[in-house]
Amino acid sequence: MSNLKRVLENVGTPDFGICVKCKQTIPLGRIFIRPQSLLCVNCAR
Numbered sequence: 899m900s901n902l903k904r905v906l907e908n909v910g911t912p913d914f915g916i917c918v919k920c921k922q923t924i925p926l927g928r929i930f931i932r933p934q935s936l937l938c939v940n941c942a943r
C-alpha cells in the first residue's frame with residue numbers, strides 16, 4: 899500500500915513512471931495494471 903501511495907504522489911511529477919532501479923520509463927499500461935510496481939519489466943523479473 900505504501901508503494902501505491904508513492905506512485906500516486908508521483909503522478910504529474912518527473913519521477914512518475916520511472917523505474918526506481920534503472921531510471922527507464924515504465925509503460926503506462928504496466929503502471930495501470932500494477933500501480934504498486936516501482937520497477938520496469940526488466941528490473942522486476
Ligand SMILES: [Zn+2]
Binds near residue numbers: 920
Ligand atoms: Zn528498471
